Amino acid sequence: MKIGWILVVVVLAAITGLAVALGYRGVTLFSDRADLVGPIPIGNDPCLPPLPPADGPQPKVVVDAESYDFGEMELHSTRSHTFVFRNAGQFPLLLRKGETTCKCTLSDVGAAEIPPGGTRDVTLEFKLEEPTSTFRQEATICTNDRNRPKVVLTITGKISASVVVMPQFLLFNKIGANDAATKTVTVYSTHDEPLQLTPRSPAEGSVASRFQWQTKPAPAETTDMHLLSAKSGVQVVAELKPGLLRPGNYADKIVFDTNYEDVPPVEIPISIRIDSDLTVIGPDFRSSTKGGRVTFGKVDGAQGASRQFKIMVKGPHRDEVDVRVAEVVPSELVVKIGEKKQIGAGAVVEIPFWVEVPRGCPPMTHLATEASPAGKIRLDTNHPDTPQLEISVIFAVQ
Amino acid sequence: MARLLCSIRGSVHQLIWPLAAALVVFVAGCQRSVSDPAAANNARENAAERDSYGGSHRRSIDPVALNGPIFEGWERPKLAIVITGEQDGYLEPCGCAGLDNQKGGLGRRHALLDELRTKRGWPVVAIDLGGQIRRYGPQADMKFRYAADALRAMGYGAVALGLADLRLGADTILLAATAPDGTPTNFVSANVKLAGFDEASLPLVQRVEVGETIVGITSILGVSFHPQLDNPDVTTSSPEDALAAVLPQLTDSDFRVLLAHASREESRALAERFTEFDIVVTAGGADEPPREAARIDGTNRLLVEIGHKGMYAAVVGLYDEPPPRYQRVPLDARFHETAAMKKIMTDYQAELRAAGFDALVPQPTPHPRAQGAGDPAGQFVGAERCGKCHTKAHATWKKVAHSHATDTLTKLSPPRQFDPECISCHATGWNPQEYFRYETGFESLERTPLLAGNGCENCHGPGGAHATAEEARPARDLVRRDQLRAAMRLTKSLAEDQHCVRCHDHDNSPEFNFTRYWPNVEHRGMD
Numbered sequence: 001m002k003i004g005w006i007l008v009v010v011v012l013a014a015i016t017g018l019a020v021a022l023g024y025r026g027v028t029l030f031s032d033r034a035d036l037v038g039p040i041p042i043g044n045d046p047c048l049p050p051l052p053p054a055d056g057p058q059p060k061v062v063v064d065a066e067s068y069d070f071g072e073m074e075l076h077s078t079r080s081h082t083f084v085f086r087n088a089g090q091f092p093l094l095l096r097k098g099e100t101t102c103k104c105t106l107s108d109v110g111a112a113e114i115p116p117g118g119t120r121d122v123t124l125e126f127k128l129e130e131p132t133s134t135f136r137q138e139a140t141i142c143t144n145d146r147n148r149p150k151v152v153l154t155i156t157g158k159i160s161a162s163v164v165v166m167p168q169f170l171l172f173n174k175i176g177a178n179d180a181a182t183k184t185v186t187v188y189s190t191h192d193e194p195l196q197l198t199p200r201s202p203a204e205g206s207v208a209s210r211f212q213w214q215t216k217p218a219p220a221e222t223t224d225m226h227l228l229s230a231k232s233g234v235q236v237v238a239e240l241k242p243g244l245l246r247p248g249n250y251a252d253k254i255v256f257d258t259n260y261e262d263v264p265p266v267e268i269p270i271s272i273r274i275d276s277d278l279t280v281i282g283p284d285f286r287s288s289t290k291g292g293r294v295t296f297g298k299v300d301g302a303q304g305a306s307r308q309f310k311i312m313v314k315g316p317h318r319d320e321v322d323v324r325v326a327e328v329v330p331s332e333l334v335v336k337i338g339e340k341k342q343i344g345a346g347a348v349v350e351i352p353f354w355v356e357v358p359r360g361c362p363p364m365t366h367l368a369t370e371a372s373p374a375g376k377i378r379l380d381t382n383h384p385d386t387p388q389l390e391i392s393v394i395f396a397v398q
Numbered sequence: 399m400a401r402l403l404c405s406i407r408g409s410v411h412q413l414i415w416p417l418a419a420a421l422v423v424f425v426a427g428c429q430r431s432v433s434d435p436a437a438a439n440n441a442r443e444n445a446a447e448r449d450s451y452g453g454s455h456r457r458s459i460d461p462v463a464l465n466g467p468i469f470e471g472w473e474r475p476k477l478a479i480v481i482t483g484e485q486d487g488y489l490e491p492c493g494c495a496g497l498d499n500q501k502g503g504l505g506r507r508h509a510l511l512d513e514l515r516t517k518r519g520w521p522v523v524a525i526d527l528g529g530q531i532r533r534y535g536p537q538a539d540m541k542f543r544y545a546a547d548a549l550r551a552m553g554y555g556a557v558a559l560g561l562a563d564l565r566l567g568a569d570t571i572l573l574a575a576t577a578p579d580g581t582p583t584n585f586v587s588a589n590v591k592l593a594g595f596d597e598a599s600l601p602l603v604q605r606v607e608v609g610e611t612i613v614g615i616t617s618i619l620g621v622s623f624h625p626q627l628d629n630p631d632v633t634t635s636s637p638e639d640a641l642a643a644v645l646p647q648l649t650d651s652d653f654r655v656l657l658a659h660a661s662r663e664e665s666r667a668l669a670e671r672f673t674e675f676d677i678v679v680t681a682g683g684a685d686e687p688p689r690e691a692a693r694i695d696g697t698n699r700l701l702v703e704i705g706h707k708g709m710y711a712a713v714v715g716l717y718d719e720p721p722p723r724y725q726r727v728p729l730d731a732r733f734h735e736t737a738a739m740k741k742i743m744t745d746y747q748a749e750l751r752a753a754g755f756d757a758l759v760p761q762p763t764p765h766p767r768a769q770g771a772g773d774p775a776g777q778f779v780g781a782e783r784c785g786k787c788h789t790k791a792h793a794t795w796k797k798v799a800h801s802h803a804t805d806t807l808t809k810l811s812p813p814r815q816f817d818p819e820c821i822s823c824h825a826t827g828w829n830p831q832e833y834f835r836y837e838t839g840f841e842s843l844e845r846t847p848l849l850a851g852n853g854c855e856n857c858h859g860p861g862g863a864h865a866t867a868e869e870a871r872p873a874r875d876l877v878r879r880d881q882l883r884a885a886m887r888l889t890k891s892l893a894e895d896q897h898c899v900r901c902h903d904h905d906n907s908p909e910f911n912f913t914r915y916w917p918n919v920e921h922r923g924m925d
Contacts, residue, residue, distance in 0.1 A: 045463035099464060099499070101686050102904065129904075134662065136684035156684065166625040171534060173567060173629075183628070205770050206763070224625040249535055251760035251834055271534050271760075288536060288757040293749070368752040370813070392752045 047142040048149055049094040059116075060089030061145040066153055072160030073128045073135075076264075080125040083153055087114040089145065095120065098140030098150065102126060106139050126155055134158050162190045163263050166224060170238050170254075172272040177247050177385050178315045182239045186218045187256070187266055188230035195232045197256040197266065207252035208270060210244040213237070215256075236268065246385050247276040247289050276386040277317065282309030291388075293374070296357060296395035304359035305395075311351040313340075317383055318349040326388065327378035332361050333393060335377055353379075357395060365396040372396075459498040461730035468727050475715035475723070477611050478520045479655065481679055482507055483527025484560065485708035487541055488905075489548075490743065491729075498731045499908060501709035504548045505735025505743070510711055510727060511552055512736060521608045524553060525615055527657050527679050527704060529560030537750070537758045537818060537833075538562075539570050544746045546574035549584065551738055555606030556586045558617030558657040560681060561626055568592040568631035572599060586657075588616045589640035593631040602644045605651060611716075614651030616644050618668070620660020622682070637664075641672050648674065653716065655679065662703075669694045669701055676722075677702055677714060687712065691724045698722060707905075744812040751816035755835060755842075759818045765827075765836040767859050767885065775882075777862025778827040778838045778855050780848030787868060788854075791921035795854065798918050804843065804850040815843065823901035826853035827860070830900045838862070857897045858886045890916065 052058060064084040073079055087093035092113030097106050107123040114120050124139050134157070141151045165187050175181045189195035197215050202208035218225070218233030225233060236256070250272040255265050273289070280287050284295045284307070299305045313321045319342075325335045338352035355377065368374035375393035491503040514520045530545035531538045542563060549557050563571065571592060575585045576599070586604045603616045618637035619627070627634065637660070648654050656675040658665040665680035676699050683703025687710050691700040698721040702712050708729070715723040735743075750758065768776025781801070785792030795801050803824040807815040814820040822828040826849040827839020835841070838860070840849035855861050864882040873879060888897065894912045902910035 045460060130685060133682065134684040136686045136688065138686060167628040168626060169534065169628075171565060171628060173534075173565075185628075203764075203770070223621075227622060227625060248756070249758075249760045251535075251832065252763070273535065288753055290754070290757050293752055368748045374752050394752070 045142070047096050047098040047140070049096050049142060049144040051144050051146050052091050054146070057090035058147075059087055059091045059093035059114075059143070059145050061093055061095075061143045061148050061151060062086045062088045063151055063153075066151065068153075068155050070126070070155060070157035073157050075128055075159055075161060078125060078127040079157075080123050081155065082121045082123045084119055084121055085114065085141070085151075086119045087116050090116050092116070093118075094144040095122070096142040098142045100137065100139040102137040102139075104137060104139055104155075106141075109141060122153070124153060124155060128157075128159060163195065163258060163260070163266060164188050164228060164230075165266060165268055166228070168269070170236075170268055170270045172240065172270075172274075174273050174275050175240075176242075176277055176315060177245065177274050178242045178277060180240065180242045182237060184235050184237045185268060186224065186233045186235050187268075188218070188225065188228050188233040189258075189260075190228075190230055191260055192231060193259065195234050196259040197234045197236070198258075200255040200257065200265070202252070202254060207245070207250045207272065208254045210240060211254075211270075212239045212241070213254065214239070238270070240272070245272065245274050247274050249273050249289060276383075276389075277313055277315035278321070278381065278383060278386045278389060279312045280309055280389065280391065281312060283307055285309055291379075291390040291392075293392040293394065294355065296393065299357045299361070299395055299397050301357075301361050301363060301397045302359065304357050304361060306354055306356040308352060308354050311353065311379075311389070313349040313351065313383070314347065321349065321351070321381055321383050323351055323353070323379050323381050323389075325377070326380040327376065329376040330364060330366070332358065332364070333375055333377070334358055335379075337379075355391075355393065357397060361397045363397050366394060367396060368392065368394050459731070461498065461728070461732045464499065465501075465728040465730050468725055469713075472715060472723060472725070473717075474518065474520055475717055476521070477608055477613070477653070477716045478514055478522045479613065479653075479677065479714045479716070480511060480514065480522055480524045481527070481655075481677075481702055481704055481712040481714070482524070482708065483558070483657075483679070483704050484529040484681060484706050485545060486529060486532040486562075486706055487538065488707045488709075489541060489545060489746070491709075501728050501730045502707055503729060503735065503739075504545070504552075504708075505739035506729040506733035507708070507711060508548075508552050508736040508739045509733035510729065513733070514713070521611070523555050523606050523608055523613050524549075525606075525613075525655060525657065525679075526554055526557040527560065527681055528558035528563055528617070528659060529681060531562050531566075533833075534562070534565055535759070536753065539566060540746065540749060540753075540758075542566060542570065543574040544742055546585075548739060548742050550577055551742065554584050555613065556604035556615035556617070556655075556657070557584050558659065559585065559587055559590060559619070560659055561619070561623050564590065564619070564627060564632050565629055567629075568595065571595075575599065586615060586617050587619070588644045589618045589635045589637050591633045591635075593633075602640075603647045605648075611653065612651045613653045613655065614648035615655045615657065616641070616648070617657035618660065620658060620664045620668075620682075622661035622664045623659055637668060638671065641668065645672070645674055653677075658682075662701075666694070666701060669699065673699070675699070679704065679712075686710075687726055689726050700724065747812040747814060747817060750818075755816075755818060755821075760834045762835045762837045762839065765860050768837070771837065774863040774866065775885075776837055776860050778836070778840075778849055778860045779862045779865055780826065780846075781851060781853035781855075782848055783865050784854045784861055788921075788924055790925050791854070794919065794921045800852040800919070803852040804840075808843075823906070824852060825849055826851065826855055830856075831903075836860070852901070856901075857893065858888050861886065890920070 068081045070079050085095060092115055094113055095109040097109050105125040109122055110120060122141060126137060136154060136156045139153045143149060143151060165185055167185055170183050170185055172181050172183060187195060187197060199213055214237040216235050218235050252270045253267050254270060255267050257265050280292050286293045296305055311323060323337055328335050334356040336354045340349050340351040343350050365372040366375040377391040377393060379389040381387060488502050489504055491497055491500040511522060511524055514522050526549055530542050572595060575583045583599060586601050588602050592600055603614060606613045618640060619634055620637055624634060654675045655677045657679050658668060659681045662680050662682035665678055665682055669675060669678040679702045685706040687703040687705035691702045694701050704710055704712050711727045711729060713725045713727055764771050765776035781792060781795060804815055807813060807820055807824050818833045822833045823830045825840035827836050840846050843850060864886050867879040867882050898912060
């Protein structure tokens with residue numbers, strides 16, 4: 001019995017040793033060489049069906065056409081095309097669905113073999129979702145034809161939109177809270193019947209409801225009309241009165257119905273950035289609607305570092321604005337406010353301030369990471385729309 | 399002998415099944431041993447990168463088998479021109495899930511350049527068509543800056559300005575285009591002027607010398623794109639006039655490239671008129687670039703498309719004897735994010751964190767179900783509140799990735815929970831496609847921990863009013879209660895047609911299959 005166990009252990013050890021040796025050499029027991037048949041697909045691509053023996057009859061895949069142009073497609077519409085696969089070889093042809101570059105739907109290619117001379121339809125259905133001017137997408141069919149293991153089907157086309165908005169957005173970038181602002185976009189139509197737009201009332205309290213909206217026919221002969229091959233257009237004028245929105249970023253959209261039955265409503269995105277009447281400028285300072293951020297980088301503690309910034313105040317309250325230091329983190333940072341002065345013939349008031357990493361500051365890091373949050377300065381003001389400015393300070397003292 | 403055989407037979411009988419199991423395990427292990435050391439290394443690096451992006455549960459994919467080999471049969475060219483562009487804001491591969499089967503990202507782009515320059519020893523000129531961003535707002539501003547920094551770090555010789563880039567303020571573009579160390583900018587445009595820019599800030603041409611070869615590059619914004627421009631800081635001139643004016647500056651170049659932000663038709667017309675350009679890169683191409691570049695008028699001059707979302711690069715190899723060689727390079731998992739680009743992405747996420755959602759995204763808006771600001775019908779309350787009554791549904795939710803979607807972001811390197819474009823699907827109470835917060839939606843893990851995860855209310859709508867109506871004792875206004883119940887119901891067909899794809903879109907969830915995924919999340923009724 002004991003001898004039996006010993007022999008069993010020896011056999012096991014031999015098998016183990018062989019397996020390790022093979023693994024070390026990087027050899028697989030089921031080879032991935034193309035001349036062997038087996039249940040494991042070729043190479044590292046699970047899409048590829050197994051090949052027939054190399055010295056026997058072979059399948060041969062032929063496709064009626066490997067690309068198809070859909071021409072013009074409306075956004076969000078769905079079209080499909082059927083490609084015909086034929087086996088021009090002497091061995092059964094296998095097809096498998098591979099990857100697609102889009103959310104296309106490939107019809108089932110069937111598990112059954114295509115006999116020599118047989119055909120199979122493969123339908124590719126495509127829904128145009130991305131608002132791109134032209135599109136090209138690919139779908140791969142894997143085969144057991146060793147000369148053509150992959151067939152790439154390509155569909156192309158252009159987006160057709162009978163009604164387009166130019167420019168595509170109503171962008172109000174960096175306007176003051178007390179500034180009026182007006183923007184115009186034009187909606188063009190290629191229909192024979194002149195375009196008419198009817199606005200849908202924006203929801204009460206929404207950003208879009210803060211605008212006054214006007215529409216008027218676009219001039220008949222313009223470069224843009226010609227470029228877009230448009231036959232008519234309507235200008236949409238958006239007027240934002242001052243003081244309706246506080247500093248910050250806003251987004252919304254305005255929707256218009258058209259006089260065309262087959263055209264969906266026209267949605268025009270609105271993006272607004274309202275800057276405070278108070279803006280901070282200075283070296284390595286990046287302003288934001290809340291205040292901004294300054295990067296000192298590495299500071300030699302023995303030397304310290306100081307930067308001067310300016311708060312530029314415009315608007316009706318500029319002469320009365322006062323600023324005071326409300327919070328400084330870490331407390332080692334020193335912040336001083338200077339005397340304000342009028343510039344630009346009084347249109348703007350400038351309030352200087354300094355941020356200092358003092359000489360002798362102990363080593364510390366405030367790098368805006370989880371482990372070392374940025375330093376923070378809060379300046380309180382008496383401006384009705386901007387009661388405070390928050391400034392992040394990125395620095396490390398060595 | 400008979401006793402020996404008997405002894406062996408007895409032992410083997412006892413061990414037959416464990417032996418068989420051990421043999422299968424060993425063989426399977428050997429089978430997984432990769433015969434190609436490079437592929438083994440690739441697998442290890444992909445695993446590390448998946449940890450970086452949290453895609454560890456995806457199937458393993460061989461990018462070379464999937465997307466094809468590159469540079470087959472190429473000898474070392476005299477010069478390799480690497481062309482990229484139309485990043486469209488995708489600084490990293492489309493989405494952050496399942497990196498193995500997605501393409502793009504600045505990190506992989508840098509890896510390609512590194513491979514060509516360092517491993518293959520090719521002389522390389524890198525040029526970019528522009529189009530770093532697609533959206534607008536503070537985060538787009540930030541992306542543009544970081545993209546510009548990245549292109550500078552990668553040694554790009556010329557960068558054009560795309561249409562979306564030109565929506566930015568001149569000050570934002572100037573800040574991004576200016577190198578901190580004072581080296582000349584690599585931006586270029588022949589027919590776009592920015593307020594406050596002189597020719598040093600935005601040159602008409604760029605000349606890049608590599609060895610003895612000079613490559614001259616310029617760019618234009620085509621007339622076909624002018625209607626889309628709306629920026630008082632930007633003025634444009636005729637592309638044809640501008641090109642005629644700048645060509646004398648390129649006469650000493652051995653090779654000339656035009657970066658054309660124009661329709662394909664306009665780009666081709668310019669290519670046919672200005673035969674001095676050896677390569678014309680057009681922004682009027684399709685989302686997937688063709689496998690071969692088009693020849694202009696049957697010559698060796700090329701019309702190149704590079705596709706959208708920065709998924710591909712195009713490499714043109716120049717040799718002493720024409721024609722040039724062309725390779726469409728998928729920026730797939732065979733390339734691994736470089737340390738330099740990871741640092742830039744880390745800094746980007748850190749700046750997003752420092753800025754905070756309020757500074758990055760539009761002001762919170764009422765959910766469409768609300769009748770205005772402050773309406774309880776638009777109030778988000780969190781999945782735990784739902785689970786008080788809907789215990790089975792809550793238990794189902796807890797088992798799937800939706801419940802720890804925010805947690806997934808915190809574990810990435812760098813963490814992504816401060817990025818609006820990530821949190822909009824990885825938390826509760828955000829618009830997933832427009833990246834803004836609804837009123838009472840997720841703010842942070844500290845302030846709104848109950849809204850972590852992709853919770854019930856992302857599909858069923860805000861549950862505040864419904865929960866309040868159900869919890870009222872005694873029940874009040876039964877009609878209203880029933881209306882709220884009806885509003886919270888979600889059918890399978892609505893889920894399939896409208897809801898799931900808002901997060902599981904092709905960019906972020908390329909393998910999403912509703913039929914396959916639905917059984918994991920399906921839940922019916924109250925309990």
